[in-house]
Amino acid sequence: MKNINRNDIYLFFLIIALALGNIGGALSFSRILGILLFPLIVVKLQSKAYAYTYSVLFFFFFWYAYNLLSLFWTSDIVQAKKELFYYIIHFVLFIEIMVFSKKASKPLSTISMAFMIAFLITSVVGLWELITDNHLHLSKFQEDTTVNNGSGMLFHHRFASVTFGNYNSYVTFICFCMPFIVYRLFVVGKGFVSKLFPMIAILLSILFLLFNASRGGILSMLVMISIFVYYSLFSKNKRNRQVICVLVLLVMVGSFCFTDIIFESLLYRLSGTNLVEDNSRINIWHDALRVFYDSYGIGSGVGSLSRSMGEVATQTFIATHNMLLELLVQYGCVIFFIVILFLYKLLKRAFVIRDKSRKFLLLLALFPLPIYLIIDSSYLLSPSLYIFVSSLYVFANYECIRYSH
Secondary structure, three states: OOOOOOOHHHHHHHEEEEEEEEOHHHHHHHHHHHHHHHHHHHHHHOHHHHHHHHHHHHHHHHHHHHHHHHHHHHHHOOHHHHHHHHHHHHHHHHHHHHHHHHHOOHHHHHHHHHHHHHHEEEHHHHHHHHOOOOOOOOOOOOOEEEEEEEOOOOOOOOOOOOOOOOOOHHHHHHHHHOOOOOOOOHHOOOOHHHHHHHHHHHHHHHHHHHHHHOOHHHHHHHHHHHHHHHHHHHOOOHHHHHHHHOOOOOHHHHHHOOOHHHHHHHHHHHOOHHHHHHHHHHHHHHHHHHHHHOOOOOOOOOOOHHHHHHHHHHOOOOOOOOOOHHHHHHHHHHHHHHHHHHHHHHHHHHHHOOOOOHHHHHHHOOOHHHHHHOOOOOOOOHHEEEEEHHHHHHHHHHHHHHHHO
């Protein structure tokens, strides 16, 4: 990338660090980088040029104050203290993306490229996992790969969890990256080389989604494909139509080559065990709503989710597998509705902005959002969620961020 400055570099590495996933545990690379860059934004926020961040800052202060207040009724004070540490860093990461985007030379290009490269870095490990059937020590499913389909036939289910420990977490990360990769393919890239890497990234993401056989991930992918096919068919750019044709052809050829493996992966997800898992997830949501009801609408408190769910659980799983429900159960109606309002304003903004390229990306990201927010077991303690949403905010409010004084 030419003509970049240090703000572009900060943005780039904040996003690239997501590729390292859970390496480092509580002190993951994303969190460490957020802490190191914090003094820079403290200085910048003293200027009125960054007043566009004040409403988000006010909400984060309110949310954190609510977290502190909930220490009086949370059922797990030890976990609460840990999560308070995570939240303050994640809020900082959100603001850092907003702040560095103002003075960055090419913030939209930097953000989209960083997401694409972050995914490509993880894809190297993912391909190694699929080819060798070995996994990093972070993986929670080292041995749980041989499945009985219910009729006595055994088959081997290969998957890629990369640095995230759980293949559902990796699928969620792929869903976060996909809109930015597609944006680079159809908007940023002009030459063959600039389009080559996004095309490779899209094909690899489809490959991982099919191997991991995540129904939420596959459905999200289908929604995104529908949007960018529609965009390309009605685009005046003939090259975009050609790219769509090439991608469809490559996907068809790849699906033919890997028919048996993909069929086995999908059969794994449709096996009796996983159908029971689906019923369990519905029961989990029922248990979560019961915890919310018992809290009289104020939430069970920071750090309390596992213990509170465990007290009423009818299942062995005690994670909500639903980001919005996770938010509602722990923090009650007020925080929940503010977050819903924020997401609604992002979607509303997507329809009114005149820049078709940014509109395209926001629709790609926000339309399937309800789907890929029920894939992973937990979201609120993941740095990638905050960086992803903050990046969408930058795309939605680009003029306000760049030209506010």
